Amino acid sequence: MNMELPAAQIAHAMPGRTRLRLPDRRGDADFLASVASGLASLPGVFDVETRPLTGSVLIAHFSPLDELADAARNAGLFDLRSAPAAPGPEPKVEFDPKLVVALALAGLALWQMSREKIVPPALTLLWYASNLGGLWRYDATTDGE
Structure with a gap:
């Protein structure tokens, strides 16, 4: 049998x-x-x-x-029966601390704007947020070239 x-x-x-x-x-x-x-x-x-x-x-x-x-x-x-292949490790989520700070500064800038404090607090915070977030960079070494 x-x-x-x-x-x-x-x-x-x-x-x-x-x-x-x-x-x-x-x-x-x-x-x-x-x-x-x-x-x-x-x-x-x-x-x-x-x-x-x-x-x-x-x-x-x-x-x-x-x-x-x-x-x-x-x-x-x-x-x-043989086990199916085990899934690989979970992808590690990495974040850029500069981006987190940039987002926090952008949030503070919006908060300042809601309080009608646009100049200088909101604009200054947006300036710092955009630099940290990598939207654009100001390089003092190329100034005047």
Whole structure:
């Protein structure tokens, strides 16, 4: 009898804790209960929780995951398929402190304008904000050329 084992996929893994999904067995409480008892009997597994509604199995283990996957396959529980490539690290958001200051100065300039203090406070703040924001640069070394 050559039955194909249900496919399991790694939903989340970290050392000692792995969540598997068996999408083809979602809702099959009896099957997931048998998987839980089969996994609990494996060496290196100390806790197993199942969620029949989602078809997930949470395994707390000491053994390496590849050893558990082999033991589960040999026990006829499921076949752990290779996990999809893990997403890369989140892109790091970097900001230019000058731009933040420029935006703050522009906000202050708008506030001064709302108070009808346009000259000199608002214009001065806009001048500094535009220089820091890189809208244009005044270079004193080229003055007079």
